[in-house]
Amino acid sequence: MSFTQQLATAWRNNNSLLCVGLDPDPAKFPVHLKDRPDAILRFCTEIADATADLACAFKPQIAYFAARRAEDQLEALIAHIHEKHPGVPVILDAKRGDIGSTAEQYAIEAFERYRADAVTVNPYMGRDSVEPWLAYKDKGVILLCRTSNPGGSDLQFLRVGADDTPIYEHVARLVATEWNTTGQCALVVGATFPGEIARVREIVGELPLLVPGIGAQGGDIEATVTAGKTAAGNGLMINSSRAILYAGKGEDYAAAARKVALETRDAINRWR
């Protein structure tokens, strides 16, 4: 089954547009986990097990693993999710971007080594830097369009062309009309700018949008869902990481995470 199909199935079966971001920071872990050599894996699998029926996707952020030589734990985490929760696709958040021959190597890393179902990719180097990812026909390729951080405006909001289109809109159009020939693409559009989510939705039709920035980053759920949903009330992977992962500080952290995930999923569903 392709990523696009997996995602549509998870939207329906779990009645959820919530993507659970797995950004494991051991400094924030409950005390009872801190000294375990497999703390990162243990923490993330417990969060995944507690939230899998509430999520449309999991999104591990590779930097948190790489900073701590925990690539083996990332492999084990994704294998665990595939085995125990096959209905929930895994997006490797890596924001890679390089020339074709190097992108081929990154695609081996993401899709063959880690067995991710989709990956985030930076569009700055253009189409031939994206093609090696698209060669994996069942996988999702989620391109950065409008990011949720303050500096996102430095380049993405520059105006190009005769009609003064902001670059993020140009990227949205490029991906929707030229790069997405195989139906594998999606876009990252931050929740901190709901007006821009609406603009991207107008441009890209039904293309899925991965939306970071609710929760710790301050984005508004009502505005995000209203601006970004498709006619069928789908089309979104609304990511929350820290607000879910660190909802509890004690041994019951997984239950606390489930509670916040449930509330977030339901808060999202109120506006679909």
Next chain:
Amino acid sequence: MSFTQQLATAWRNNNSLLCVGLDPDPAKFPVHLKDRPDAILRFCTEIADATADLACAFKPQIAYFAARRAEDQLEALIAHIHEKHPGVPVILDAKRGDIGSTAEQYAIEAFERYRADAVTVNPYMGRDSVEPWLAYKDKGVILLCRTSNPGGSDLQFLRVGADDTPIYEHVARLVATEWNTTGQCALVVGATFPGEIARVREIVGELPLLVPGIGAQGGDIEATVTAGKTAAGNGLMINSSRAILYAGKGEDYAAAARKVALETRDAINRWR
């Protein structure tokens, strides 16, 4: 010593603007190495030992290691270069780019785990995505500006502002005048577009430029050096990877690599 000082010292001591790119692809290794579990490390250290007195920098590309679960060999390679060739700085070619809290993790990966002296970074997410790298005051931060691949034009050549500036020029100006407050920045400008190297040099003054694209990618040495050198005949890290690494196919591959590195260094020096 800062990366900028290390680089200036290597330019002088090795009389070289040549950056040796370490993109180890086991499929292209000499037969006698292929079945060794440490083939990647062995291959790269022999290349480094054979070319260190001819190079101003080494640039391992992390994707080639990550695709093969060889992070430990990348760590060992960089440690080897630091120990045996302390005069030649190591650039980790990773092209990372993410929001501040994640960029902090990537910076730990590059600078604390791998102990790289500099790293390549993607500017698409803007200034706050670059700041965590700049917090490491002795390290170099080399931002993508104009890349050497055909698709580089898709975004980098779009025209912005009242004077129709191409985005890559806008990035060059942004880095030189706003982001480089601590003197740690450099730029990636591909050798396939010498006219654009000249334009970037005009904009950024003495800022170092990392120039991929000669050798296998077809860039012209005379045009590159003439367009990119500073008044002092420095300012460039001209990268060659495949043409050096795979110059020989037998047990003497390191000697063959040295021969090509020497020719390339001297061909560059002819135009300084």
